[in-house]
Structures are given as C-alpha cells and as structure tokens.
Amino acid sequence: MPVVVEVAVDSVESAQAAQGGGAERVEVCAGLWEGGTTPSAGVVAVCRQRLAIPLFVLVRPRSGDFLYSDAEFEVMRSDIAVARDAGADGIVTGALRADGTVDRERTAALVEAARPLPVTFHRAFDFTRDPAEALAAVAETGATRILSSGRAGTALDGIAALTSLVRAAPRGLTIVAAGGVTEDNVTRIVSATGVREVHVRAAVRRDSAMGYRRADLRLTKPSLGEYARAVTDRGRVAAIVATLAEQ
Numbered sequence: 511m512p513v514v515v516e517v518a519v520d521s522v523e524s525a526q527a528a529q530g531g532g533a534e535r536v537e538v539c540a541g542l543w544e545g546g547t548t549p550s551a552g553v554v555a556v557c558r559q560r561l562a563i564p565l566f567v568l569v570r571p572r573s574g575d576f577l578y579s580d581a582e583f584e585v586m587r588s589d590i591a592v593a594r595d596a597g598a599d600g601i602v603t604g605a606l607r608a609d610g611t612v613d614r615e616r617t618a619a620l621v622e623a624a625r626p627l628p629v630t631f632h633r634a635f636d637f638t639r640d641p642a643e644a645l646a647a648v649a650e651t652g653a654t655r656i657l658s659s660g661r662a663g664t665a666l667d668g669i670a671a672l673t674s675l676v677r678a679a680p681r682g683l684t685i686v687a688a689g690g691v692t693e694d695n696v697t698r699i700v701s702a703t704g705v706r707e708v709h710v711r712a713a714v715r716r717d718s719a720m721g722y723r724r725a726d727l728r729l730t731k732p733s734l735g736e737y738a739r740a741v742t743d744r745g746r747v748a749a750i751v752a753t754l755a756e757q
Contacts, residue, residue, distance in 0.1 A: 513700055513754045514707040517742055518542060524742035525557045531747025535564045537602055544573035548589050551596060558597035566600035566630065567593035576606040576634040583616055590623045604631040610639030612647035621652040630655035633688060641675065649680050657709055659689030666695045672703040693749040697757060712746035
C-alpha cells in the first residue's frame with residue numbers, strides 16, 4: 511500500500527504547491543509558526559475551489575496548551591460546522607484535560623459535530639501523560655487518525671515510540687508520522703515504524719516583494735520577521751513523494 515503524504519499548509523498558494531508536488535492530502539491551518547491554529551473560512555473555501563485532492567481543516571482556537579474553556583469549545587464546534595459547510599473532507603482537532611489525559615467527552619463531541627467527516631486527533635497526543643492510555647482514549651472518541659512524532663522533538667527522534675504506537679493501534683485508527691519529516695529522513699521513518707501516512711511541511715523561505723521596508727518595527731515574533739515567510743515548496747513535496755515511491 512502506498513504511503514499517503516499529507517502537507518500542512520497555511521495559504522492557498524501553499525495548498526496548490528502541495529497538490530502540484532503530488533501530495534495526496536493537505537491540512538489547512540493558520541499560524542503554523544505557533545503550532546497551527548484554525549484557518550479563516552475564506553482560505554478554506556478558496557482552497558476547496560482550487561484543489562482536487564482531499565482537504566482536512568485544523569480546528570484549534572489558539573496556540574498554547576490543549577485545555578480549553580467552555581467558550582473555546584463552542585468556538586471549535588462552530589469552526590467545525592464552517593469547515594464542513596465549506597467542503598472540507600476531514601477535521602483535525604482534539605482536547606486534553608488538566609491532568610494530561612485525553613478529554614474523551616469533549617473530543618467525542620467534536621467527532622460527532624464533524625460527522626460524516628473523519629477526524630484526526632492532532633499533536634496534542636504527544637503532550638499526554640501516557641501514550642498507551644491516550645491511544646485507548648482516542649480510539650474511544652471515534653477519531654480515525656493520530657498525528658504523532660512519537661512524543662519526541664521530531665518523528666526521527668521518536669521512531670521507537672512511533673513503532674510501538676503503530677503496533678498497538680486498534681483496527682480503524684491510523685498513526686500518522688509528523689514532526690520534522692523531510693525528503694532526507696522519510697524513508698527511514700516509514701521503513702522503521704511501519705507508518706503508512708506522513709505529515710510534512712516541505713517549506714522554503716520566501717522573501718517579500720516589498721520595496722519599502724521598516725527595519726525598525728516588528729509585529730511578528732518569528733525569526734523570519736515581516737519581510738519573509740515560509741511557503742510550501744512543490745519541489746520538496748515532489749521529492750518526498752518520489753522518495754517514497756522508490757521503496
């Protein structure tokens with residue numbers, strides 16, 4: 511079975527580059543520099559208009575932890591409805607409790623709100639207190655995928671844990687390797703762990719076309735600043751797809 515390549519994107523341009531490079535799915539987000547947040551309805555709608563491949567939408571109301579207030583939970587339910595109505599093919603979301611366990615009740619409610627779309631439990635999984643406990647909890651919610659780096663800084667560093675997750679995952683729950691997956695390490699990660707889906711960024715730096723620049727003023731915190739951004743590179747996506755095809 512071929513390995514599915516999913517690309518995390520934060521713009522229509524990046525989504526089109528991912529599709530052009532041979533990705534089988536995109537995860538549409540905002541704020542990727544802060545771990546990803548819910549994209550605007552406009553970005554989702556235009557991506558849907560321009561893409562032929564499946565489009566999953568991240569539903570995460572803010573950066574930081576995954577312990578949400580009642581108001582934030584209602585925002586998530588509303589964002590799921592917006593994404594579903596805009597033509598999303600899947601939702602990526604999840605919630606934790608203060609004790610580091612999966613919030614089964616709220617996650618299950620989000621899964622129910624997304625129906626009939628499949629739900630991926632995102633990298634909140636890697637912030638749980640116990641992987642076996644979290645795996646069983648996610649399975650109970652009705653989610654069909656888990657994004658994970660194996661609870662390490664990168665999927666490469668988490669190979670051993672990812673291998674264990676793949677072996678332990680119940681039927682119907684897919685482990686997707688995520689975190690620092692590149693054309694240089696994807697073969698090793700897939701071969702060692704047995705994952706059949708990978709989640710990549712495949713980005714490059716894109717300098718701004720602005721001629722006039724304020725060097726003394728900044729609004730953003732990331733190191734790229736106001737006059738550069740990271741965009742998905744079609745060539746990098748194609749290299750990952752080609753590398754996997756050679757296995």
